[in-house]
Each structure stands twice: as structure tokens, then as C-alpha cells.
Amino acid sequence: MNRQWSRHLYPQYSSASRIHYCVRVGSFIPSLLSFPAQDILSPVSRFELRSSQISTVKLAVSIMAAVIINEVLSTSGLVVVSTLVAMLFIRYYRTVRESVQLPLPPGPKKLPLLGNSLDMPSAFHWITFSKWAEQYDSDVLHLEIAGGNYIILNSYQAVTDLLEKRSSIYSSRPHATMLQDLIGWDRDVLLMPYGEDFRAHRKLFQQEFHPNNSQLHRPHEKKALVVFLNKLVETPEEWLAHIKHMTGTIILAVAYGIHVQSKDDPNIDAAEKMIAVLNTAGIPGAFLVDVFPILKYVPSWFPGASFKRKAQKWNGILGATITPPFMKVKQAMANGTAEDCFSLRCLQNTKNPDPRPDHLSKEEEIIKETVGTMYEGGADTGITTLRTFLLAMMLFPHAQREAQDELDRVIGKDRLPDYADLDKDSLPYVCAVVYECLRWQPVVPLAFPHQLDADDTYKGYYIPKGSTIMPNVWAILRDEKTYGPNAHTFEPKRWLLKQGEGWKLNPDMREPTTVAFGFGRRVCPGKHMGLSSFHINVASLLHSFNVTPPIDEHGTPIIPKIEYISAVLNQPAPFQCSIKPRSEGHVAVVQQALLDLGY
Numbered sequence: 001m002n003r004q005w006s007r008h009l010y011p012q013y014s015s016a017s018r019i020h021y022c023v024r025v026g027s028f029i030p031s032l033l034s035f036p037a038q039d040i041l042s043p044v045s046r047f048e049l050r051s052s053q054i055s056t057v058k059l060a061v062s063i064m065a066a067v068i069i070n071e072v073l074s075t076s077g078l079v080v081v082s083t084l085v086a087m088l089f090i091r092y093y094r095t096v097r098e099s100v101q102l103p104l105p106p107g108p109k110k111l112p113l114l115g116n117s118l119d120m121p122s123a124f125h126w127i128t129f130s131k132w133a134e135q136y137d138s139d140v141l142h143l144e145i146a147g148g149n150y151i152i153l154n155s156y157q158a159v160t161d162l163l164e165k166r167s168s169i170y171s172s173r174p175h176a177t178m179l180q181d182l183i184g185w186d187r188d189v190l191l192m193p194y195g196e197d198f199r200a201h202r203k204l205f206q207q208e209f210h211p212n213n214s215q216l217h218r219p220h221e222k223k224a225l226v227v228f229l230n231k232l233v234e235t236p237e238e239w240l241a242h243i244k245h246m247t248g249t250i251i252l253a254v255a256y257g258i259h260v261q262s263k264d265d266p267n268i269d270a271a272e273k274m275i276a277v278l279n280t281a282g283i284p285g286a287f288l289v290d291v292f293p294i295l296k297y298v299p300s301w302f303p304g305a306s307f308k309r310k311a312q313k314w315n316g317i318l319g320a321t322i323t324p325p326f327m328k329v330k331q332a333m334a335n336g337t338a339e340d341c342f343s344l345r346c347l348q349n350t351k352n353p354d355p356r357p358d359h360l361s362k363e364e365e366i367i368k369e370t371v372g373t374m375y376e377g378g379a380d381t382g383i384t385t386l387r388t389f390l391l392a393m394m395l396f397p398h399a400q401r402e403a404q405d406e407l408d409r410v411i412g413k414d415r416l417p418d419y420a421d422l423d424k425d426s427l428p429y430v431c432a433v434v435y436e437c438l439r440w441q442p443v444v445p446l447a448f449p450h451q452l453d454a455d456d457t458y459k460g461y462y463i464p465k466g467s468t469i470m471p472n473v474w475a476i477l478r479d480e481k482t483y484g485p486n487a488h489t490f491e492p493k494r495w496l497l498k499q500g501e502g503w504k505l506n507p508d509m510r511e512p513t514t515v516a517f518g519f520g521r522r523v524c525p526g527k528h529m530g531l532s533s534f535h536i537n538v539a540s541l542l543h544s545f546n547v548t549p550p551i552d553e554h555g556t557p558i559i560p561k562i563e564y565i566s567a568v569l570n571q572p573a574p575f576q577c578s579i580k581p582r583s584e585g586h587v588a589v590v591q592q593a594l595l596d597l598g599y
């Protein structure tokens with residue numbers, strides 16, 4: 001009967017030609033399913049198949065499909081099908097065995113059990129990784145620490161090929177036991193694994209911080225900047241406190257519509273304490289429990305378990321910082337008194353709000369978490385870029401002079417620069433100073449680590465699922481092949497071409513923002529805001545002030561060293577700096593700007 005069914009289907013063909021026809025039909029099946037043999041063999045992705053081997057597998061699958069179509073329902077066909085399936089598997093197994101087993105990327109020699117634990121530098125990992133890349137002549141390195149795989153990507157090509165082009169599998173985050181399990185930072189967006197919740201957070205971020213929405217944030221940025229410039233006129237020696245206050249002011253206004261106090265604001269203090277915990281517990285390897293997660297079960301009274309006691313002390317700090325201001329917005333929204341802000345905009349679009357003003361639905365929790373990450377992502381990064389800028393201006397005065405000449409020519413002395421002046425054609429040298437700060441001392445020199453969700457192969461190497469991927473942003477931005485032999489010095493001119501009396505940006509130079517803000521689906525969602533904020537700050541500071549080394553009691557300038565602290569962020573070691581108005585006229589402009597704001 002089955003045979004009859006088969007004949008009925010192909011009445012015009014003889015038995016032999018039927019088989020031939022089916023082989024042809026079968027051979028289409030892989031292409032219909034857009035069959036790359038590699039995909040079928042994905043469980044063994046550690047093996048790369050030669051093209052002849054791929055053809056063999058394709059042929060075998062085609063024959064099998066053909067015979068199934070022709071014979072599957074016939075009794076004798078069952079024997080044929082079983083034999084062919086068995087043959088296919090034997091062939092498949094041989095193919096795999098014969099295939100070339102790919103090595104892991106190169107790296108320092110591993111010791112039994114310890115792997116590379118002893119090779120790991122205690123600080124400035126990015127510099128050591130960069131030297132290893134040269135030593136092993138590879139832009140992709142492999143390290144093994146406590147049984148975990150670490151892949152270091154040292155070139156623009158490698159980060160683009162993997163983190164950008166294969167972002168569907170390179171966008172998770174490694175688990176941070178101390179922060180997530182012990183300190184309760186488990187719902188933090190920055191650390192969240194790639195998945196549905198992450199995508200929900202990202203959507204909110206992207207909507208809010210899309211460049212088209214910059215007009216929502218710029219009034220806050222501009223106001224905080226003018227206040228900052230005036231504080232610099234009054235108490236220039238407190239410049240660092242003023243920078244921190246400006247950054248906190250902008251974030252809290254954008255996030256929650258909070259108007260901070262001019263000094264000792266409790267919201268800024270709370271947020272800074274939270275960031276301090278993140279900066280301590282987030283340093284890779286700072287706590288052994290991150291390397292050996294089993295240690296989290298050690299009781300806190302156990303000798304050497306001080307990490308548990310610290311974790312208990314810090315536990316809950318995230319919730320205690322981000323929940324109260326968010327609840328206030330929700331309550332103010334119910335009363336009709338809420339200020340326009342990121343939280344309010346999201347709450348107004350909520351499909352499933354909890355009607356109770358002191359409770360949050362799942363959707364509202366996601367908004368709270370997203371908004372709460374703004375301080376983590378935006379505060380210290382902004383402060384650090386400005387500190388690097390001030391350091392560079394003291395150490396490389398020619399760059400400062402050149403930028404000020406350009407500002408005097410384009411803006412004049414009677415007004416402050418505005419966002420409209422920041423386009424690349426108007427102030428190319430100032431733009432080059434911004435680029436050079438981001439390149440010379442990238443704020444996040446290893447970005448934040450990504451995690452690979454599936455086995456992968458690259459440049460003939462095997463990259464195991466679960467590997468922690470560390471893009472070496474520092475190495476990419478100091479690459480001598482791209483930036484020349486003076487890649488290690490601060491030189492804005494590298495971004496420029498001479499044009500008449502002035503400059504224009506060199507279109508052939510890849511902008512540092514393509515690297516300094518991270519990669520793929522984890523790229524910094526505050527990139528546009530962070531960049532434009534830094535840009536207007538640099539332009540305004542250079543327009544109105546001179547930044548010079550402080551003078552000692554003998555009248556000698558104290559030239560600061562280029563000294564950085566190795567942590568999650570690449571922060572300059574504390575330094576002193578003198579910030580003085582360029583003239584009385586410049587002071588008048590800064591003060592007038594404050595009056596114009598209604599102060």
C-alpha cells in the first residue's frame with residue numbers, strides 16, 4: 001500500500017528514475033533549510049570541517065532524504081532507511097574524528113589546576129594583555145583562571161568581528177558572585193545576562209537616550225554647567241567637588257526630576273556611596289569568591305570570611321538608593337505634581353501599572369532598575385573624562401592654546417559656546433581634544449566584560465561557550481599601526497588635516513567613540529549623552545579658563561605625573577590643578593549666563 005502511495009505520487013516515473021528524482025529532491029532539502037553543514041554539526045563546533053567533508057555530509061543527508069521520501073512507508077524500505085541512517089552516522093562520526101581539532105587561542109602557558117592564575121597582573125591588566133598580544137603575535141588571547149576561560153580581544157578587527165558582527169552570542173555578562181549573590185545587585189542592568197529582561201531595560205534606555213531626544217536633557221546639562229563655571233570662578237580649588245556636583249545634578253534631574261542642594265545633597269551622597277561599593281566589589285579578582293563562587297557558602301564568622309561581613313554591610317544599598325526617588329516620582333505622578341523626567345516618561349507609558357502608589361508592578365520595577373543604572377553608568381565615567389582632560393591640558397599646554405585660539409576665532413569672547421557650535425566643522429580642534437582624551441586614557445580600558453553564549457570558532461581558534469570576553473579598549477586605542485609611533489602621547493592633531501589657516505577633522509580616522517563606549521548589543525546606552533556632555537564641558541572650560549599646574553611656595557610649577565589608578569575605571573591618581581578665568585571679560589560672560597538662567 002505504501003508502495004502504491006509512492007507510485008501514486010510519481011506515476012510517470014520508473015522505480016529507478018523515481019529514486020533518481022528523489023535524490024534530486026532530497027538534495028534540495030538542505031538548501032531549502034538553508035543548510036550549512038556546520039550548523040548541523042554545531043554540537044561539535046570545536047571542529048572545523050574541510051569543504052570535501054562538508055560535501056560528504058551533504059550528500060549523505062541528501063540520499064537519506066531521498067530514500068525517506070521514496071521508501072519510508074514501505075516495509076523493505078525500512079531496512080534500506082535504517083542501513084543508510086547507520087551509514088550516515090558512521091560517516092558523520094568519521095568525518096568529525098578526521099576533522100581538524102581547533103586549538104584555543106594562544107596565551108601564556110597554563111599550569112595544571114592553576115591555569116594562568118599566577119600570570120595575572122595585579123593591576124593595569126590592559127597593558128599586560130597588550131604585551132602578551134605582541135609576544136604571542138595574536139590579537140586574540142586565551143587565559144584560564146580557576147577553570148574559567150578568558151578571551152582577550154586586542155584589535156579593532158577582532159572586537160568588530162566578534163562583539164559587533166556576532167553580537168547575538170557575545171552579549172551576555174559573566175556572573176559576579178560578590179555583587180550579584182552576596183550584595184544583592186542581582187537585578188542590576190550593567191551585570192544582567194542577555195535575555196528578555198535585559199532587552200526590556202535596553203529598550204527604555206534607547207528610547208530615552210536616542211540622539212533625537214537630546215533636547216530633553218540639554219537644558220539640565222546646560223544649567224548644571226553654568227552653575228559649575230560660576231563655582232569655579234568663586235572657589236577654583238574645589239574643582240573636583242564642583243565636577244562631582246555637576247555630574248550628580250544632571251543625572252538626578254534627568255532621572256527623577258530632583259533639584260539637588262547646592263552643597264551636601266543627600267541624594268548625591270547616597271548615590272556616591274552606592275558607586276563606591278560598585279567600584280570596590282566590581283574590580284575583577286578583588287574578592288576570591290568571584291573566582292571560586294563556592295566560597296559564598298562559607299559562614300560569615302569563618303576565619304578569612306571578611307568578604308561575607310562586607311557583603312552583609314553593603315547588602316541592600318542599591319535598593320535603598322534607587323527605590324525612594326523612584327517611588328516619589330510615582331506618587332507625584334498620582335498627585336499630578338511630578339516633574340518631567342526619565343522615570344515619569346516611562347511610567348506614563350506603562351501598560352500594566354500597579355494602582356497602589358506604594359507598590360510597583362513588574363513593568364514598573366524594570367523602569368526603576370533602568371533609571372537606577374544611570375548613576376552607575378554615567379557618574380564616574382563623566383567625572384573621570386573631565387579629570388583626564390584637565391590633566392592633559394596641564395601637561396600639553398600647546399593643545400590648550402590651539403583650542404583656545406579656535407574658540408576665540410569662532411565663538412568670540414562675548415558668549416559661551418553652545419551645542420550648535422559643537423558640530424565638527426565649526427570647532428574641529430576642540431573636537432580633536434575631546435577625541436584625544438577618550439583615546440589617550442580610555443575611561444573603561446577593558447569595557448565591561450561580555451560573556452559568550454555558544455561555542456564559537458574564530459581565525460582557526462576554538463572559543464568555548466561561557467568564556468568571559470575582555471575587549472582591550474586601551475590596546476586598540478593605543479595601536480601604533482592606526483595612530484602612529486606617537487600613539488602613547490596626547491596629540492589632538494592626529495585627528496586633523498590642515499585647511500587654510502585652520503583645521504578640519506580627518507575623515508579617514510576612525511572616531512574613538514566606536515571603541516571607547518563599548519560594543520555590540522552592550523554598547524553604552526548613554527553614549528550620545530556622555531559624549532555631548534563632555535564636549536560642551538570641554539569647550540566651555542577652555543573658552544573661559546586657563547588650566548595650569550599649581551605653583552609651589554617658590555613660584556615653581558608643580559608638574560603632575562601621568563599617574564593612573566588601576567580599577568574598573570581608568571582614573572587619574574589625585575592631582576592638583578589651577579583653574580583661573582582667562583580675563584575679567586570671561587568672568588562677566590560666565591556670570592551673565594547664570595543671570596540669564598534666572599539665578
Ligand code: HEM
Pocket residue numbers: 189190191192209373374376377378379381382385443444447448449450516517518519520521522523524525526527529530531534
Ligand atoms: C564619557 C562617558 C561614558 C563612557 C566613556 C561610557 C562607557 C561605557 C562602556 C565602555 C560601557 C560598557 C559597554 C560594553 O560592555 O561593551 C558602558 C556601559 C553602560 N553605560 Fe556608559 N559610558 C559613559 C556615559 C554613560 C552615561 C551618561 C550613561 C547613562 C545615561 C551610561 C550608561 C551606561 C549603562 C547603563 C551601561 C551598561 C550597558 C549594558 O550593560 O548593557 N554611560 N558605558
